[in-house]
Amino acid sequence: MNISTVIGIIVGIALIVLSIILSSVQPGVYVNGPGLLVVVGGTLAATLISFPMAELQQVFRMVGYVFRHEEYSIRQDVTELANAARLRMRGDFARIEDQLDRIENPFLRTAIQLVADDTPQEEIMSILNWRVRRLQEREQAQAHIFHTMAAYAPAFGMFGTLVGMVNMLYDVNGPDLMSTGHNMAVALMTTLYGLILSNLIFKPIAIKLERRTEARVMVMHMIMEGTILLAENRSPAFIRETLKSFVTQHEDELRGVRSEEDVLSRMPANLSKDGGES
Known part of the structure; x- marks a missing residue:
């Protein structure tokens, strides 16, 4: 469970x-069925018109990721690359296949399969870059x-406002003041x-999915870096230390850290040298 999503929803609803x-003297007046129908129904209808059903079916399944806390096995990936490097240096290709x-x-x-098959580095990078682009x-x-639904919701809110204003002006000279107020x-x-649907539901979901993509791409770039080192027959220790600094730097970028001195201070001093086998 993604605790930040749960807390955000609870706090947002509680504040409203x-x-x-x-x-309000009568909080019940904020519950308006026709108004909610106009906004929700209009937003869904416009979204159905804008996108094919196949894409929408996949997207609504993605909502579950907003509430799920995903753990990325970065350390395990680094270990797998280091193990593959150790086996490759020993020439134990059969065990690489088992791995x-x-x-x-x-x-x-x-990535490891491409290296084990002695695929040229240019082709390895081309294939892996294509997969990263496809995911992005x-x-x-x-x-x-x-994001599109977040734009539609306020627009249909304004549509409902115009409908209500037209009806109100039509009845303004009538005897039924209750109808005018309604x-x-x-x-x-x-x-x-x-506004609530746009800024509390749709936009946060879109941003959450974008952040998830950034994290996944960061892991894939780390693997690509390790794959090139593996293809160059670098030692396991060198691969492990290089990828550790790579992950640290990209995590800082995701958090918004832009200080070059802070990033460099986290990098090991022996990156320029090939470490021994571990």
């Missing part, structure tokens, strides 16, 4: 409900759908619903 309770069956990361398994394009497209409530509530 608390602000309504503290500022491939135990590797859970399919990207890492493909696929997952960015999925996040884009939620139309005014619909006009205002649809805008509120659109």
Whole structure:
């Protein structure tokens, strides 16, 4: 369970409900079925028009990742690369093939398999880069759908506001003031619903998916770096230390650290030298 997602949802809903309770004499007036129907139904309808059903089916399954805490086995991947380097230096290619069956990361398994097959480095990088681009394009497209829904929701909120305003102005000279107030409530509530759905649901989901993609791409780039070192017959210790600094640097970038001195201070001093076999 991704605790930040759960806390964010609870805090967001609590703040909205608390602000309504503290500022309203009748909190029930904030529940408006027609207004919610306009925003939710309109957003879903526009999304169905904008994207093919096959993409939408995949995207809505991705919502589960927002609530799931994914652990990336980076240390295990580094260990697998170091083990492959040790076996390659010994010329024990049969055991490398046996190791491939135990590797859970399919990207890492493909990378080591390419090296074991003596594939040229240019072709290895071309294949791995293609897989990284495919993952980025696929997952960015999925996040884009939620960004689009975040844009549609306020627009349909404004549509509901216009409908309510038209009805209110039509009845403004009539004897039924309750009808005028009801139309005014619909006009205002649809805008509120659109803003809440956009900024508390759709945008956060899109950003969460984008951050997940960044983390996955970081791991894949680390594996690509280790694959090149493996193809160059570098020692296991050198590969392990190089990848440790690589992971640290990219984690700092994901957290927004941009200080070159801070990054360099984390890098081992012996990266320029080939370490001994471990």
